[in-house]
Amino acid sequence: MTTRGDLGTLARSAGAVVFRRDASGAAEFLLVHRPRYDDWSLPKGTLSDAESYPVAALREVEEETGFTGRLGPAIGSIGYPVRRGPKVVRYWLVEADRGRFKRNNEVDNVAWVPLATALEMASYAHDVNVLDRAARMLAQPRTAIVHLVRHANAGNRNGADVADHERPLSGRGRRQVALITNRLLGTPVSRIESSYYVRCEETVASLASALDLPIGHEPSLVEGGGAQPVIDFLHSLHSDAAVLCSHGDVITAVVDELAARGAALGSTLVAKKASVWELDLLDGTVVAGRYVPPPA
16 A cells, blocks of 8 residues: 655656766766756756656756666655745666767756766755765665654654554654655655554655655554564665655664674664664665764
8 A cells, every 4th residue: 555645736857867888887977067057967857748757867868968878777756946846856877878969958068977076066965965876876786775764753652542553743743754854855765665653654744745756554664563574674675765664663673683683883773753774785685874863
C-alpha cells in the first residue's frame, strides 16, 4: 500500500547528470551555463503534457546541450521553491554518445569537466549533492544511501485519547517536520518508506508531496520489530537513495547491531525524536553512518 500527499501546483521537471569517459577512462561531467541566471547547473526542464520523467530528461539534455545519450539509473529527486511555487526535479545518469553543442535560447555555453571542477563550478548546493551522488553511483553501481528518520514529536502516549498507532504529531513535531523536510529536499531521494503509524507517515508526508514520490508501508519499520527485519530490508537497497521513517526502539536496535557488525558509526549511538541516521551501504551492507541530531 502506498499513500501520496496533495501535490497541488507542484512544478515537475526532469534532468540529468551527463557524463563521458576521457582517454584514461576517467569520468567528465557536463555543466550548462544559463545567461538568464548567469549560473552553472545541470541540464533540466519542465515536463510537457503527458510526458514521462525519463523521456523529458533525455529531451532536455539534447535541447540544451546538443548531445544525445543512454539513460542510466535514477539518481533521485530534489525539491526547491521557485517564483511560481514548489518545484521537483528528478535526475538520471546519462552517458553521452554523440552530439555537438550549439548555443540556444536557454544555454550559451557548456563545460566538460572532472568531478572536482564540477563540484566547484556548480552554482547550487542541490546540484553539488546530485553530482556527488551520481559520481558515487558511477564508481560503485551497488552503492546506496539511507536516511533513517525517527518520527517527530507526537506528545505523550499515555495521555493520548486515540489508539497509539493513530497518535498524530504535536505542534512541536510539525515544526520539526518542516525543518527535516527542508534539509532532505536538497539531497537526492529515490524512495520513501515508513511505518504505518500516523506519526511516522506525517513525518515524511511533506517530503513525499514535495518530491512527487509515494510513501511505501514497510513492515520492518513498525514499532517493536527489532533490528534484523530492518537490516534484511536494507540488504535489498542496492542503489537507492532512500528515506525510511521508524520508531526509537527499532532505530536504536538497528544502529546498535550495525555497530556490533563493524559499521563505522562513531561513538554516539542514539536516536532522538526527529533525528536522522545517514547510512552508507555497499552491496546491501551498511559500512558507515552519521548521526544528525534533531533540528533545534
